[in-house]
Amino acid sequence: MKSYQSKNKVHLAVDCIIIGFSEDKLELLCIKRDFEPFHGQWSLMGGFMTHEETLDEAAKRVLKKLTGLDDIYMEQLPAFSTIDRDPVERTVSVPYFALINSEDFKDKLIDKYSAHWFSIEELPNLIFDHSHMVAAALKRLRARTTTKPIGFELLPERFTMLQLQSLYEAILDRKLDKRNFNTKVMAMDILYRLPEKETNTSKKGSYLYRFDKDAYIQKMEEGLRFKLEFNSI
Amino acid sequence: MKSYQSKNKVHLAVDCIIIGFSEDKLELLCIKRDFEPFHGQWSLMGGFMTHEETLDEAAKRVLKKLTGLDDIYMEQLPAFSTIDRDPVERTVSVPYFALINSEDFKDKLIDKYSAHWFSIEELPNLIFDHSHMVAAALKRLRARTTTKPIGFELLPERFTMLQLQSLYEAILDRKLDKRNFNTKVMAMDILYRLPEKETNTSKKGSYLYRFDKDAYIQKMEEGLRFKLEFNSI
Numbered sequence: 001m002k003s004y005q006s007k008n009k010v011h012l013a014v015d016c017i018i019i020g021f022s023e024d025k026l027e028l029l030c031i032k033r034d035f036e037p038f039h040g041q042w043s044l045m046g047g048f049m050t051h052e053e054t055l056d057e058a059a060k061r062v063l064k065k066l067t068g069l070d071d072i073y074m075e076q077l078p079a080f081s082t083i084d085r086d087p088v089e090r091t092v093s094v095p096y097f098a099l100i101n102s103e104d105f106k107d108k109l110i111d112k113y114s115a116h117w118f119s120i121e122e123l124p125n126l127i128f129d130h131s132h133m134v135a136a137a138l139k140r141l142r143a144r145t146t147t148k149p150i151g152f153e154l155l156p157e158r159f160t161m162l163q164l165q166s167l168y169e170a171i172l173d174r175k176l177d178k179r180n181f182n183t184k185v186m187a188m189d190i191l192y193r194l195p196e197k198e199t200n201t202s203k204k205g206s207y208l209y210r211f212d213k214d215a216y217i218q219k220m221e222e223g224l225r226f227k228l229e230f231n232s233i
Numbered sequence: 234m235k236s237y238q239s240k241n242k243v244h245l246a247v248d249c250i251i252i253g254f255s256e257d258k259l260e261l262l263c264i265k266r267d268f269e270p271f272h273g274q275w276s277l278m279g280g281f282m283t284h285e286e287t288l289d290e291a292a293k294r295v296l297k298k299l300t301g302l303d304d305i306y307m308e309q310l311p312a313f314s315t316i317d318r319d320p321v322e323r324t325v326s327v328p329y330f331a332l333i334n335s336e337d338f339k340d341k342l343i344d345k346y347s348a349h350w351f352s353i354e355e356l357p358n359l360i361f362d363h364s365h366m367v368a369a370a371l372k373r374l375r376a377r378t379t380t381k382p383i384g385f386e387l388l389p390e391r392f393t394m395l396q397l398q399s400l401y402e403a404i405l406d407r408k409l410d411k412r413n414f415n416t417k418v419m420a421m422d423i424l425y426r427l428p429e430k431e432t433n434t435s436k437k438g439s440y441l442y443r444f445d446k447d448a449y450i451q452k453m454e455e456g457l458r459f460k461l462e463f464n465s466i
Contacts (some may be wrong), residue, residue, distance in 0.1 A: 004322050008281045009242035012325055048241045051323050055314040078309045079327055081288040089237050090244055090284050092314055146462065147380060228462030229378065 009037060011091040014059040015046035016074075017137040018067070020102025021154040024166045025119045027102055030126065031066065032114035036126040037087055044134075045113065046093065055213065059096040064134065066113055067100070073153050074098045077136050085129050093128075097137035100154035120170075141171055145230075147223045149190050152211050160198050160206040161185070180231040188224060190215045244324040247292040248279035248363065249307075249368040251300070254387040257399045258352045260335055261367060263359065264299065265347035270320055271360040277367075278346065279326065280401040283290025299332070299346055305332045306386050310369050318362050326361075330370035332386035353403075374404055378463075380456045382423050385444050393431050393439040394418070401463065413464040423448045423458060 018029035030042045036180040045066045049058040059074055085091065102117055118124060123134065144150055151167050164182050185191065190212050197205030251262035263275045277422050278299045282291040292307055307348030310328040318324065335350055351357060356367065377383055384392075384400050398414050418424065 003281070004244060004324075006242075008244060008283055009239075010245050010282070010284070011237060011241060011242050012245065048236070049243070049314070049325075050241055051243070052316070054316065055325065071319055079288055079312065081282070083285070083287065091237075092282075143456070146456065161438065216398045223376070223379065224460070225462060227457070229458060 007149045010172050011086075011089055012055070013046050013091050013093040014055060014062055015093050015095045015133055016051060016059060016063050016066070017044060017077075017095055017097040017121075017134055018063065019097060019099050019137065019141070019154075020117060021167055021170065022102045022117070023139040024170060025121065026138075026170045027117040027119055028123060029066070029102075029115055029117055030124065032116070034114070041127050042116075042118075042124040043108040043127045044095075044130045045115075047051065055094050058233065059094075062063060063096075068117060069100065070100050072100055075140065077133070077140060080129055080133065093133075095136065096135040097140065099141075101154055101156060101157065125151055128185075138171075145171055146228050149188055149211075149216055149219050149224070152194070152213070152216050158194060158198075158208045160201075160208060162201075162206060172230065175233045177233045184228055188219065188228075190219060244319075244322055245282045245288070246279050246324050247282060247288060247295055248277040248326050248328045248366055249292060249296050249299075250277060250310075250328055250330040250367055251296065252330060252332050252353075252370065252374070252387075252401065253350060254400055255335050255350070257403060258354065259371075260350040260352055261356060262335075262348055262350055263357065265349070266360065267347070274360050275357040276350075276360045277328075277363045278348075288327050292327075295327075296331055299348060301322040302333065305331050305333055307369045308373065310366070310373060312332070313362050313366065315362065326366075328366040328369065330373065332374075334387055334389060336389065371404075375406075378404055379460050382421055382444075382449055382452050382457070385446070385449050389440045391427060391431075391443050393434075393441060395434075395439060397442070405463065408466045410464040410466045417463060421452065423452060 012101055020027040020029065031045050033039055033043045045062055047058065047062045049055055053061065063069060063072060074096045077097060079092055079094045081092045083090065145168060151164055154167055161182060164185065165176055165178065168181065169176055169220060191209045192212055194208045194210060196208055198208050199205040253260040253262065263344060264278050266272055266274055266276045278295055280291065280295045282288055288296065296305060297303060307329045309331060312325055312327045314325045315325065356364070378401060384397055387400055388396060397418065398409060398411065401414065402409055424442045425445055427441045427443060429441055431441050432438040
């Protein structure tokens, strides 16, 4: 039934969909390929899994090589295995999506990969089936807003309610009702309101919040006890 | 960064976690291996992906070979890629779980694989990391009850509310409050109550229901508009 014939073997790759958030927009980190095929074209950051590592380890290695970052939340998406997706040799790719705070580490990017952040709304053409991988990651991210908290990885440590709402609006791709958003988000029970206010954007100032990291992690694992459904305006 | 060296190549397998429901219990379909390694031991039904098919196609082929069934709902789970999981050669396996009505096709099983249904509560030892795959499938199934309808694939065409409740109890592994269950399930808006009653189990009889297939499929795709949380008794 099974037979270990080398003719069945394939290359197994990982590709990282690295999503950030800056100036009210979701962003995607792309690299310019400096090798064939598709030299000079935009691509996700990827690499082959070696025999000395698992898929998760390969994805972490690839992410670290590009960003210098360790210890990032990553989630595996279903594998892409169309027969001719890679014109050189049969390659199955397992996409991982990572959420990071893009502002925090813009200067840490490794120059040699010509990495660049693109707004999700203005992505360049990507090689292979990479745009389908991005679409799958965005769909997963959107679904996650209804059952799990989101934002911890994408926002600065202290943020205003408006920033959090902008993040959800960017993920869900629609404007949300402010009062309904506040109520729903506070019901998640993962936010601290800080004593200080942010006063750059309005004279009255806006309260700053931070995530209760333990509660956040717990709810990431368990899921929320209710389904979040935000009202549009 | 990437390099197509044959030393990186691996075997890519699919393994099917085939789940059924019979006499108030979830069941798992296992086969007895008739080849090495682990000859004579219990295993999930699996096989290698070939160069002529995608992962989904390989999973369908494997499922059909064992059950004769086409057109079954299958869902891909994250890949298992521990380095030494297969003692013969480096093999990464992508598990798929399938839900089927085990009563419907017990006689269709292909004899030569010595296939056998085991109650989930009394599983034999499985080879490789197959018991971890089963655990991952059950976890995914449990999570699905909160956001999507479930049962269509596992129940006969007409069923009583008690049968549906038994299915949810088997998946969630706890007893549920009957009245709360009825209310929550009817709110999903995917059930028809039929004019006839089932009268084998009580003198008064129990209403029979069937799924509104279109509504069911639509809610499978979109997810429910609320999160289902059932009360235990």
